[in-house]
Each structure stands twice: as C-alpha cells, then as structure tokens.
Amino acid sequence: MPEDTHGVDRRRLLSRLGGDFQLDAARRVARSMSRDVATVLVFLEINRANVAALTASREPIAEPHAGVPGLPPDHMREPVSIYLAARNLGMPYETTRRHVKKLTQVGMCETVPGGVIIPARAFLDPRLMAVAAENWAATVEFVQAAGRLGVSDSGLRQPASPDQFRQVNRAVSAYCLETACHMSRVMDLEPLAVLILRAVNLANVRNLTQDPDAALAHAGLADILPDAERRPISVYGLAKYLLLPYETVRRSLLQLEAKGLVRRDKGGLIVPAEVVARPAVVAGIAELVALTEILLSDLAAAGLAYQPDS
Template sequence: MDDGQAPPATAPKRADPGAAPMWRIARASIEMIMDMIEITRGAGSVLDPLIVSTVLEGNLALFNQDPELQRRYAEIDRPPPDELRRPISIAAVAGSLSLPYETVRRRAGQLVRSGALAATPKGLTVPAAALATPAYLAAAVARYERLKRFYLELKQAGVTAPAASAEPQDPALSGPPVRLVNRIIGEYMLRVNEQLLRRVGDAVSGILVLELGRANAEHLDHEARRIEAPLPDDLRRPVSILALARRLRLPPETVRRHVLRLEAEGLARKVRGGWLAEISALPRGGAAGPPIARNLANVGRLLSRLASLGVVAYWEAEAQAGGPAWTAEPPPG
C-alpha cells in the first residue's frame, strides 16, 4: 500500500539514437486522450463524447476530405452549416463503437433531448446550433489549447510535424483555428477508439485501462516520465476500484466488472493497494509491438493533418511573435 513516500528512483533507459520515443509519446498520448474525454463529457456519461464524436465524424466525412472547406470553417465563429452534414444512423454509430444498439439508442435519445444531437428521418446529426452554445465553445477552446500543449510536448521530445506543402493555402488561417483543430481531434480520437476496441472489445473497458494507466503514473516527475520502456511496479501507484470509479464518475460495480474483464485479458493486475494497468500487454508481442507502433502512426497522422491544414505553421508563427494575442476565452454567445 502507498505509504506517502516517493517511489525509489529508476534510471531512465536510453533509447536508440534517432529512434522515436514510443513510450514517452504513449504516456503523453494517454494523458491527452483522457483530458479530451474529461473536457468533452462535462457532467454527462463517459460514453457521450464518443457517441457525439462518432455522429459528427459521420456527418462531416465528406467535408473533412476537402482542405478548402476545412480552412474556410476553421475559426470558432464559423461552424460548418447544417446543409453540409450527412445524417448517420444509430446502428452505424453502435457498430462503429462496438456498443449494444439499445445502449446507443438510449444515450442518443438523452443527447437529442439535451440539444447535443438532432434526430432526422435519415439519422442523427450534430446541429450547428449545438456547436455554438457557450458550453460547447468553452470546451472547444479547452480542447484546442490541450492539443497545442500536446504538440509542444512532442516537439520538446524531438518529434516534429512533417513539412507542409509549399503550395499557398487559400484561404489562409487568419485566426486561431479552433474548430478545425477540434475536427482533427475527433478524427484522432475515433482512430484510437477503433484500435482499442480491437484489443479490449468495448469502449468502457478501453477508457478504463487508459485511465488506470494514467492514474498509476500521474505522480511521477519529469525524469521518470522519460523512461523509454514500460514503467516498473516500484514507480507506479496502485489504484482502488472506488478511486477509479470516482475518477470516471461511473458506478463502482460497473468499474469492478470491467476491471475483472481487463484482468482476464491480461491488461490489469491486482496488487497490494489496488490495481495496475498492464499497458505493455497491449502489444502482445513486446514493447515495440503493434499497438504502441500504431499509436506512433496515429500521432504521425495527427501531426500530418495539423501541418497540411496550416495549423502547425499558425502555432509556430504565433510562438515566434511572442505568444498568442488571442485569449483562451470563447466569444460570447
């Protein structure tokens, strides 16, 4: 059990020169993913952000393939109009998230009543009005700032965005691309969820194993986080079922059921004082196995999108100018 003392120091392992710091990126990715879920869910269910993101991604699938439209509707005061959205069925959302149809139907009904979703004869949409409320705008700005921080963490770790095309971008980004970045975040989150589902089987278990991994390591200092390998037990703090339930605002019995399933899959382990995530078991083939490598590929795609749509250039120009002139407060209304 944790006695309140600092864990014994473990010397960081040196990565191969020139190799991407996969484990450092994985830890930063987990923290960013869980922060995004927390920002988005507000007081709602942990599944709500995934359902809304899946609907929005389906609505804007064609829109997201058009760089000109992406940049045209990049800023916070320019949501894409409703006529650009293509409805998506409840069955398609349930299939994408590997959730029971009735679970999605019930959650979607509550989201429709709250105004977060709209039901049409052809399926669900996220209406433009829902993307202009004060609550949404505040969350959109928070996600934008959180992704910018993730980008800066990667840059500090030596992971850089690919060079963007030298072709002029029209229209150019003239203000903080909050909506554009939020759409890119949605694409990234759904890719992560898809890959977790392949290994874990359901969205709640996937969220739980990531949150457990974050909770085990969140007390570590900067040097310990740089270890380029799975963290040893003596550096991690076990977490109880009740603590994990409080963190995710889920019923303890729901958390217990999913954690026992994760244990059976080799993704969680009971120790004195609570539970440890077995993130290194995700690969089923060593530290450099497929999921860790796929996370690296996902982050690379994220950086490519940010670069190709002008976001990286905007952030770098902002930094060279001495920081953002724009405040992190959404416009009224």
C-alpha cells in the same frame, strides 16, 4: 516519426502523451455535457459521420453557421443511423441507442430523415464553445510538449486557414475516436472498457510524463516500467477521473481482471508489465503512435506546430 529520433526510440513516450491528451479531451467534453465519456464517444462518432464528406477536404467550409467559420449548417450534415454508429464504434446497438437518447434529451442530438445528426446549434452552446477553447489551449500544449521531447512536425507547418480553430478541433475529435476504436479492435473490448484500461495504465505511469528525464529514460517500446514502480489507482479514483458511475467502472474492471489485463495490487489497480509487453499490445501501441503522428501532421497542416521559442 521514425523509430529512432536523435538516437532515442520515443514511441512509448508519444503513446503516453497521446493517451493523456485523448482522455483529458474526452473528460472536458463529458463535463460540459454532464455526461460520461462513453456518451462523448457516441457524440463524436455521430458528428464525424455527419461531416465526413465535408472534412475530407482541407478547403474551408464556404457556408458557416451563425457566422462561425468552419461550422457546417444542418442541411450540409449527412444523417447516420444508430446501427452504423454502433458498428463504427464497436459498441452494442442498445448501448449506443441509450447514449443517443441521453444526447437527444439534452438537445445535443436530433432525429431527422435518414438517421440522427448533431445539430450545428449544439456547437454554439456556451459550454461546448468553452470546451473548444480549452481543447485548443490543451492542443497547443500537447504539440509543445511533444516537440520539447523530440517529436515534432514543424517542417510540415502551413499558414493558418480561416477556419483553423475548427480544423484543429475536428482533427482532435477524430484522433480521440480513432484511438479508442483502434484499441477496441486490438484488445477485443468495447470502447468504454478500452478507455478504462488505458486510464489505469496511464495512472500507473503518469509520473514518467511529468518528469522529462524519466520520460526519456522510459521512452521506447522496450522500456517497460516494472510492476514495483507502477503507481496503483483505486476504483473510486478511476471512476472520478473518467466521470463514470462507480458501479459501471467496477463491472468493467471485473471483466478486465477476468481477461488478465488488470490486477489488484497493494493500493489499487495496475496493468501489469507482462500485459504491456504482449506482442499484440506492443503492435497496437506502435499503431497508436502512427495515429498520433498523423494528428501532429494534421495540426501542422492547419498551422499549429512546435515552436521552440514558445
């Protein structure tokens, strides 16, 4: 997406749409596994590493598992060490190890020679299959919402492949991971703190994405909503939204407050406009937009693009 689309800079708008999409996808997976969003990030990172060599190609997976197109069987999955998964996530080793243990206890992760894998049978769990269907519907709506607001990659649309469903879900999983890890590096924060910070900011400005006119009026990188117009969110509301223990959220917020990234305002928490306007944050948002553009391009290449008449 160019900086100026039909005369309007839509980069901050696309960042908000992508942020809501990312967090909602993570929440759906967390609910299905009865785990928090930090565990979901570890789950996604292990699976990404397991199938990275396979997904580098757009060719359909020739050997499906249990008759499911695009689902590689265990012997095709490359194990990853907990150390490497932690490094890729920017998460402490012990924290990552605890999340791996949680996943292993519920059969969502398995230790094999060379490291750990997310076994193919995990994706056949009815709960995860239901989430995959929900993510598909949410992805279609995300593409349509972006298109209606002037952001579209329809020209790159290709015919759907035999494993389109899995290709789309893999692209969405990669996006959720990459955006979290990217902001973790930009803000020098652990991924969980990044998700909490992003959730606060999105809650502050969610009214903009729900109103098309307001969305377009605050669409560009320079269009920052002033503090007086931000809608605060409580610690309890934040914990409930992210499916995290209250104390976990409270401790992370204390760290974010100490760094000046979050402020307690009347009615709850806000990310001040001053923070959103910092050059490093603006540059990070521009790079998040680039990742969102890549997602839209990948979805179009998989056969899923904006259809104006839908």
